[in-house]
Amino acid sequence: MKKNKKLNANDIISTRKRLDSEIATYWSFIKAENTLRNNALKFRTHNLLELYNQITQKIEHRILIKGLLNNLNNDKLSFSSSEFMKTHYYNIFRLQECQEQITKLNEIRKRCLAPQLKAQKGKKALGYNEVFTHEKISSIINKLELMVASCKSAIAKYNDETQIEIIDNSLDAVLAA
Incomplete structure (x- = not known):
C-alpha cells in the first residue's frame, strides 16, 4: 500500500521553480545548437531530441x-492527478503550456534553414545540419495547435455551462453596471 505524501506550499513552489529553470535551459540549448555548420557539429553537446522529450x-x-498549488490556494488539502486532469484548471494550464511551446518552437523555426533555400541549393550544398527542421517544427506546432483548440473548446464549454449562485446582494451594484 502506497503511503500518501504531504507537501507544503514552499516545497511545491520550489519544485515549480526547478522545473521552470530546467525547461528554460533545455529550450536555450535547443535554440543554440539546432542549426549548426557541418564543421561545428562538435559543439553540439546535447541530444536535442532527448532534450525536447525531457x-x-x-x-x-x-x-x-x-494543480497542486491551485488546490492549496483554494484550501483543498488533498490532490489526485487523475481527478485534476478532469478539471477545467487542467485545460487552462495545458492551454498555457501549449501556447508557450508554440512560442518557443517559433523562435527556433526562425533560425532554421528556409525550405526554399534547401530546395534551391540542396541541403548538402548549404553545409548546415539541423535536428529540428522548419518542416519538423511546423508539424509539431500543428499538433500543439490542435491541443490548443481542444483546450479552448473545453474551457468555452465550461464557461458556458457553469454557473455560480450568489447568496447575498453584495455584488448587485457591480453586476448591474
Missing part, C-alpha cells in the same frame, strides 16, 4: 505542480 515530460509535471 521538456514535454517536464511540462506535464509542471501542469500537475500548478
Whole structure:
C-alpha cells in the first residue's frame, strides 16, 4: 500500500521553480545548437531530441505542480492527478503550456534553414545540419495547435455551462453596471 505524501506550499513552489529553470535551459540549448555548420557539429553537446522529450515530460509535471498549488490556494488539502486532469484548471494550464511551446518552437523555426533555400541549393550544398527542421517544427506546432483548440473548446464549454449562485446582494451594484 502506497503511503500518501504531504507537501507544503514552499516545497511545491520550489519544485515549480526547478522545473521552470530546467525547461528554460533545455529550450536555450535547443535554440543554440539546432542549426549548426557541418564543421561545428562538435559543439553540439546535447541530444536535442532527448532534450525536447525531457521538456514535454517536464511540462506535464509542471501542469500537475500548478494543480497542486491551485488546490492549496483554494484550501483543498488533498490532490489526485487523475481527478485534476478532469478539471477545467487542467485545460487552462495545458492551454498555457501549449501556447508557450508554440512560442518557443517559433523562435527556433526562425533560425532554421528556409525550405526554399534547401530546395534551391540542396541541403548538402548549404553545409548546415539541423535536428529540428522548419518542416519538423511546423508539424509539431500543428499538433500543439490542435491541443490548443481542444483546450479552448473545453474551457468555452465550461464557461458556458457553469454557473455560480450568489447568496447575498453584495455584488448587485457591480453586476448591474
